[in-house]
Amino acid sequence: MSKQLRLGYIAGYWSSGPPAGVEEALHAAEDLGYDSFWTAEAYGSDALTPLAWWGAKTSRIRLGTSVAQISARTPAAMAMAAITLDHLSDGRFILGLGASGPQVVEGWYGRPYQRPLERTREYVEIIRRIVRRDMPVTFDGRQYQLPYPGGSGLGKPLKSTVHPLRREIPIYLGAEGPKNVAMAAEIADGWLPVFFSPKLDHFYCDALAEGFARPGARHTLDDFEIPASVPVVIDDDIERAADVVRPTLALYIGGMGARDMNFHYEVFARMGYEDVCEKVQAAFLAGRRADAIAAIPTAMVEDTALIGPHAKVREDLARWRETVITGLLVGGPPAFLEQVANLVW
Amino acid sequence: MKLGLSAGYWSSGPPAGVEETLRAAEDLGFDSMWTAEAYGSDALTPLAWYGSKTTRMKLGTSIMQLSARTPAATAMAAMTLDHLSGGRVILGLGASGPQVVEGWYGQPYPRPLERTREYVDIVRKIVAREEPVTYQGKHYQLPYPGGMGLGKPLKSTIHPLRTDIPIYLAAEGPKNVALAAEIADGWLPLFFSPKTDKFYRDALAEGFARPNARHQQGDFEVVASVPVIINDDIEAAADMYRPTLALYAGGMGARGANFHYDAIARIGYEDVCAKVQELYLSGQKREAIAAIPTQMVEDTALIGPIEKIRDDLAKWKGTVLTTMLVGGPPQLLEAIAKVVL
Numbered sequence: 269m270s271k272q273l274r275l276g277y278i279a280g281y282w283s284s285g286p287p288a289g290v291e292e293a294l295h296a297a298e299d300l301g302y303d304s305f306w307t308a309e310a311y312g313s314d315a316l317t318p319l320a321w322w323g324a325k326t327s328r329i330r331l332g333t334s335v336a337q338i339s340a341r342t343p344a345a346m347a348m349a350a351i352t353l354d355h356l357s358d359g360r361f362i363l364g365l366g367a368s369g370p371q372v373v374e375g376w377y378g379r380p381y382q383r384p385l386e387r388t389r390e391y392v393e394i395i396r397r398i399v400r401r402d403m404p405v406t407f408d409g410r411q412y413q414l415p416y417p418g419g420s421g422l423g424k425p426l427k428s429t430v431h432p433l434r435r436e437i438p439i440y441l442g443a444e445g446p447k448n449v450a451m452a453a454e455i456a457d458g459w460l461p462v463f464f465s466p467k468l469d470h471f472y473c474d475a476l477a478e479g480f481a482r483p484g485a486r487h488t489l490d491d492f493e494i495p496a497s498v499p500v501v502i503d504d505d506i507e508r509a510a511d512v513v514r515p516t517l518a519l520y521i522g523g524m525g526a527r528d529m530n531f532h533y534e535v536f537a538r539m540g541y542e543d544v545c546e547k548v549q550a551a552f553l554a555g556r557r558a559d560a561i562a563a564i565p566t567a568m569v570e571d572t573a574l575i576g577p578h579a580k581v582r583e584d585l586a587r588w589r590e591t592v593i594t595g596l597l598v599g600g601p602p603a604f605l606e607q608v609a610n611l612v613w
Numbered sequence: 614m615k616l617g618l619s620a621g622y623w624s625s626g627p628p629a630g631v632e633e634t635l636r637a638a639e640d641l642g643f644d645s646m647w648t649a650e651a652y653g654s655d656a657l658t659p660l661a662w663y664g665s666k667t668t669r670m671k672l673g674t675s676i677m678q679l680s681a682r683t684p685a686a687t688a689m690a691a692m693t694l695d696h697l698s699g700g701r702v703i704l705g706l707g708a709s710g711p712q713v714v715e716g717w718y719g720q721p722y723p724r725p726l727e728r729t730r731e732y733v734d735i736v737r738k739i740v741a742r743e744e745p746v747t748y749q750g751k752h753y754q755l756p757y758p759g760g761m762g763l764g765k766p767l768k769s770t771i772h773p774l775r776t777d778i779p780i781y782l783a784a785e786g787p788k789n790v791a792l793a794a795e796i797a798d799g800w801l802p803l804f805f806s807p808k809t810d811k812f813y814r815d816a817l818a819e820g821f822a823r824p825n826a827r828h829q830q831g832d833f834e835v836v837a838s839v840p841v842i843i844n845d846d847i848e849a850a851a852d853m854y855r856p857t858l859a860l861y862a863g864g865m866g867a868r869g870a871n872f873h874y875d876a877i878a879r880i881g882y883e884d885v886c887a888k889v890q891e892l893y894l895s896g897q898k899r900e901a902i903a904a905i906p907t908q909m910v911e912d913t914a915l916i917g918p919i920e921k922i923r924d925d926l927a928k929w930k931g932t933v934l935t936t937m938l939v940g941g942p943p944q945l946l947e948a949i950a951k952v953v954l
Contacts, residue, residue, distance in 0.1 A: 282771050286696045312770030313696075314689040320661035321697045340689075342718045345681035348655040355627045355654075356662045374757040374764025377683045378748075381761050407719075416715040420722045422867045423715025429653030431625050526763045 273588070273612055274595035276304035276495050277605060278334065279322070282313040289601055294322055296602035298329045300609045304362065304495065306334040306597055311376045314340075316349050323357055331357050334460050334497070334597065335366030335442040339379040343391050343412060344405075347398035348428070355433045364460050365392070366442030369525045385451055387411045392439055392455055399432050440493065444531040446475040453479025457486060458493035461593070463520070463535045465571045469591040471538065476592065495595035498588070499573035500608055502581060509575035510566040517569065518560040521545050522552025541568050582611050614930050614953055617645040618946070619675065619838050619938040620663065623654040630942065631663055637943035638670065641950040645671035645703065645836075647938055650678055652717045657690050664698055673703035675801050675836065675938065676783040680709060680720040684732050684753060685746075688739035689769070696774045705801050705836075706733065707783030711870055726792055728752045733780055733796055740773050781836065785872040787816040794820025798827060799834030804861070804876040806912045810932040812879060817933065836936040839929065840914035841949050843922065848907060850916035855905040858913070862886045863893025863901045880912050923952045 277297035279290050294305055305323065309315040315333040323331040331353065336346065346363070354361040367373070367384035374381050390409035397405050404425035407414040415423025440458035443449045452459040453476040461472070473489075480488050499516070503509035520532035527549065537545050544563060551560035574581045574588070588596070598608050618638040620631060635646060646667065650656040656674040664672040672694065677687065687704070695702040708714070708725035715722050731750035738746050745766035748755040756764025781799035784790045793800040794817040802813065814830075821829055840857070844850035861873035868890065878886040885904060892901035915922045915929070929937070939949050 282693075282696075284770065284772050285774075286693075286771075309689065310770060311685070311767050312689065313693040314686065316658055317661040317690050317694045318697065320658040321665040321694070324662040324665040337686075339683070340686035341682045342680070342720065344652070344717045344719070345655065345678075348650065348653065348681075349658050352623075352627075352654040353658045353662075355623075356659065370761045370763035371765040372767065374760045374762075375755065376685045376746075376764075376767045378685070378753055378755045378757045378764075379683065380757055380759065381763065405717075412719055414716065414719045416719045416721055418721065419715045420711040420870070421715075422711035422722065422870060423717075423719075424712040424867075426652045426713065426717045429625065429651060430623050433626075526765075529761075529763060 271589055273593070274303040274495065275301070275609060275612060276306055276332075276595055276597040277302050277329075278306040278308075278497055278597040278599045279318065280306070280599060281308040281310050281315070286313075290322055291325060293600070293602050293605060294326060294329070296605050298326055300605055301613075302329060302605065302609070303595065304330040304332055304597075306332045306364070308334050309337055309340070311372055316353070320353060320356065323353070323360075330360045330362055332362030332364050332440070334364040334440075334495075336364065337368040337372070337377070338365055338388060338391050339368060339373040339377045339381075343394035344398060346391075347395040350395065350437050351399055351428060351430055351432050354437050355430070359433050362438045362440060362458070363395070364440040364442060366460070369531065370529055371526055383411065385448060388441065388448075389451065389455060392441075395439065396436075398428055399437050400435050401428050401432060403427060438493075444535050446471070449475040450479035453477075453487070453492065454482045454485045458495065461494065461496045463532060463572050464496040464498065464591070464593060465539055466587040466591050467539050467571050468535075473592055489592065493595070494593045495597050496593040497597040499575075500581065500598050501573065501575045502578055502607060503575070504577045506576045506580075507566060510569040513569045513573045513575065514561045514564040517564050517572070518548055518552060518557070521548045522560045527553065536568065539568070539571055544568060578611070585611065614934065615644040615936040616642070616950060616953055617647055617673070617836060617936045617938040618643050618670070619940040620646060620648050620659065621940060622649040622651050622656070627654075632666060634941075634943055634946065635663055635667055637946050639667055641946055642954055643670060643946070643950070644936060645673055647673045647675040647705070649675050650681070652713055655681075657694070661694055661697065664694070664701075671701045671703055672698050673781070673836075674705040675781075675838070676705040676707035678709040678713070678718070679706055679729060679732050680714040680718045680722075684735035685739060687732075688736045691736065691778050692740055692769065692771060692773045695778050696771070700774050703779045703781060703799070704736070705781040705783060707801070708789075710865070710872065712867060724752070726789055729782065729789075729792065730796060733782075736780065737777070739769055740778050741776050742769050742773055744768060781834065785876040787812070790816035791820035794818075794828070794833065795823045795826045799836060802835065802837045804873060804880075804913050805837040805839070805932075805934065806880045807928040807932050808880050808912050814933055830933070834935045835933045836938060837934050838938040840916075841922065841939050841941070841945070842914065842916045843919050843945065843948060844916070845918045847917045847921075851907040851910040854910045854914050854916065855902045858905045858909060859889055859893060859898070859901040863889045868894065877909070877913070880909070882909055885909060919948060919952065926952060
């Protein structure tokens with residue numbers, strides 16, 4: 269029995285400037301029956317303003333962040349944007365959150381990174397309280413306190429002036445490590461994996477099951493969403509297709525995160541590529557980017573992406589359908605989105 | 614005098630008819646549209662959502678609260694929206710007050726001027742994108758000192774469309790107004806009145822005279838919300854605005870730390886403000902509203918028959934204001950455009 273996967277169109281974050289053709293692709297995605305549209309942020313473009321700008325031109329597709337970074341904004345600012353965008357889109361907003369890593373959080377946002385799981389848990393709890401609007405919000409956590417203890421002492425517990433359109437706006441968590449994945453299952457409404465692989469399905473199933481089993485968990489696997497961003501490269505030449513994905517993998521394994529704290533590195537190591545990861549990181553951090561890219565084996569690309577001729581991708585998809593994921597998130601021009609829709613559905 | 618459309622922040626839900634109003638404003642020659650935030654709707658997502666349906670108007674926040682977001686998050690949103698809108702963003706920032714900053718955002722309020730200066734400095738550095746950003750301020754440090762020690766000075770991945778996105782500051786007190794003149798590209802007053810024009814001109818002049826000030830009065834924007842209520846019955850018109858003045862003088866901010874109180878008192882209403890605050894804070898909201906004199910409304914708003922408004926406008930046109938922000942349905946905007954533009 270293989271399940272029907274939902275499709276999402278992912279615009280991600282921008283490289284040096286705004287990507288061309290998003291509006292056309294988004295129209296195509298909506299027409300094709302894509303279920304969701306996603307923006308992201310790193311340390312350039314933000315996730316919210318493009319989601320609102322482009323989202324304003326849609327009528328049906330759900331609008332999500334994948335992800336908005338927790339340390340960028342206070343929980344109240346994030347909750348306000350969620351409530352506002354949920355109204356503007358008539359209940360189509362999905363708040364995808366992620367802890368990001370210490371380089372960005374401490375270097376760019378100027379916030380402490382330690383204890384990201386605890387921080388995420390508190391952040392999500394505050395947002396849920398603000399959105400529900402049952403009473404003026406106070407919070408006494410280890411990382412967040414409302415009102416601020418100290419300062420002028422004039423802080424006042426407040427309740428959002430705006431009433432939420434939905435009292436429960438779906439919150440998904442970006443997570444890579446097993447503890448973080450378990451927490452997503454426990455406190456969130458969906459999980460946004462990074463570099464998901466059918467090879468790790470069992471590993472993630474266990475982590476999710478642990479979260480679902482905790483007291484107070486909101487979901488079971490049956491009503492929990494797992495949209496996975498998966499590179500799809502359709503090309504009769506498999507090596508050439510792999511070449512398209514290799515630079516991204518090399519960048520994330522080698523250069524995204526500090527040497528001893530790179531969550532992407534760990535994901536690939538967990539897949540059985542510890543040796544490759546070491547080599548890639550060494551080359552990348554020594555400035556030998558081309559060598560880092562060349563060190564990515566084609567099998568590793570095939571484990572995390574759908575590449576090759578049309579027929580092969582269709583066959584490979586069977587493995588993905590049997591996993592926990594509930595949808596695929598892909599990016600590209602209208603013709604590509606159509607091709608993917610034809611392959612998946 | 615230019616006109617701007619004020620979409621403000623929402624009360625209990627999204628206002629109706631914004632898109633029609635936007636279209637009307639753009640057609641009527643309005644120069645800008647503005648969103649705001651308090652502790653309900655945010656300023657950025659409606660600006661982007663509604664802004665995507667415009668083609669010419671500048672898109673500003675009036676204001677975005679400093680303590681809501683890190684300087685980097687604000688800079689990212691400013692650059693992104695500036696790209697999306699083809700260079701139409703105006704970043705209006707304000708310190709808000711201690712009740713919201715400490716109660717809602719969970720951030721410390723003290724030393725708002727110093728904090729504002731540092732915040733603006735970091736936003737400008739990020740947008741200028743000349744080098745990886747580091748900062749050693751009293752309120753903000755990049756990278757974070759301590760933590761895991763893994764913070765890395767970074768440079769925005771995206772290049773800005775404009776390396777110098779206009780930043781306006783909301784300010785009520787004279788020191789804060791001087792700061793706006795010194796470090797910002799515009800000032801967003803609250804409860805501006807032709808009667809306080811001289812007071813604010815002096816504060817602005819002090820800022821313009823500081824070393825490294827970016828502007829002079831001649832190329833500095835002053836954008837103020839001016840309520841316009843067209844009604845042949847002046848008292849009835851005043852009644853529409855009295856509750857707002859009572860709320861801001863009486864109930865927005867703690868006793869002794871209510872900047873609106875000060876701005877309104879400065880017009881010459883210290884006694885009225887004291888009484889209104891007393892009434893408001895003791896739960897006598899209706900009495901507080903009744904205590905607002907019609908003259909006070911006329912000093913801070915344009916009310917009455919359209920001919921009277923046309924006459925009263927002369928006083929406003931002679932002030933430091935460069936843009937009047939108004940809100941309302943298309944017919945009202947049209948009536949205002951006719952007398953102002």
